[in-house]
Amino acid sequence: MSKIAKNIRILRGVKKLSQEQLSAELDIPRSRLGSYEEGRAEPPYDLLIRIADYFHVAIDALVRADLAKTDLQSLIKVGKNRILFPITVDSFGNDLVEVVPLKASAGYVTGFADPQFIKELPIMSLPFKIVGKHRAFGIKGDSMPPLKDGSTVVGKYIESLSEIKDGQTYVVLTKNDGLVYKRLFRAKKNSNEEFQFHSDNPSYDPYVIPNEDILEVWSFVCSLNIGEFRPQDLNVDSMIRFLQSYRVEMTKRG
Numbered sequence: 001m002s003k004i005a006k007n008i009r010i011l012r013g014v015k016k017l018s019q020e021q022l023s024a025e026l027d028i029p030r031s032r033l034g035s036y037e038e039g040r041a042e043p044p045y046d047l048l049i050r051i052a053d054y055f056h057v058a059i060d061a062l063v064r065a066d067l068a069k070t071d072l073q074s075l076i077k078v079g080k081n082r083i084l085f086p087i088t089v090d091s092f093g094n095d096l097v098e099v100v101p102l103k104a105s106a107g108y109v110t111g112f113a114d115p116q117f118i119k120e121l122p123i124m125s126l127p128f129k130i131v132g133k134h135r136a137f138g139i140k141g142d143s144m145p146p147l148k149d150g151s152t153v154v155g156k157y158i159e160s161l162s163e164i165k166d167g168q169t170y171v172v173l174t175k176n177d178g179l180v181y182k183r184l185f186r187a188k189k190n191s192n193e194e195f196q197f198h199s200d201n202p203s204y205d206p207y208v209i210p211n212e213d214i215l216e217v218w219s220f221v222c223s224l225n226i227g228e229f230r231p232q233d234l235n236v237d238s239m240i241r242f243l244q245s246y247r248v249e250m251t252k253r254g
Contacts, residue, residue: 008037048063097130099124101138132157134157143181155171164195167183167185169184182198182199184196
């Protein structure tokens with residue numbers, strides 16, 4: 001059975017919908033939905049988009065990920081234009097902090113909703129108690145001083161764009177620009193349709209991104225500056241040594 005077939009059935013079960021109910025929501029015959037769930041046929045691309053939008057899950061995850069291997073109770077359910085994504089927890093149920101190093105940033109654009117991709121990221125724990133879902137990201141460039149190229153920013157997941165506060169800094173995953181770390185402002189007063197992305201370095205002009213192009217938002221919690229490393233030294237092992245000097249525990253998954 002294809003991953004698409006299993007994933008449609010799994011996601012329908014998460015929402016506690018019958019085939020009749022889901023087929024009505026998608027405006028297709030129940031028998032057609034049954035053929036997809038049984039692997040006798042695969043949905044065309046336009047229907048894949050509708051299914052992905054309905055469940056708020058990336059098409060890449062719907063097609064390539066095996067949601068049967070994911071603890072569905074650890075998936076955050078979020079609103080419009082947002083994504084279901086897996087949370088990594090330890091044996092005690094405590095959230096762990098996945099690290100997205102610079103070399104993994106490009107893959108994160110397509111793999112951020114793929115449980116297997118997230119599972120393969122290195123993880124770390126912080127020397128202070130955290131509440132909510134956190135993730136660490138390698139930052140590229142000099143647009144946000146005093147952070148240097150290669151610094152790591154730890155962010156807390158923002159479930160709704162309405163939680164964004166003007167003038168605060170965020171790590172944002174966007175459809176076209178990938179991962180960026182910027183200071184955000186609503187583009188228009190009383191507008192919830194787009195945001196201005198500002199750099200703290202005046203050499204860079206602000207730009208506007210519509211809400212529908214924003215995939216994830218993580219509010220700034222703390223930064224770890226590893227800019228003194230040479231580019232060839234920016235690997236997982238060197239990051240572990242540096243983070244341990246800050247009393248941050250970091251491990252590779254076996």
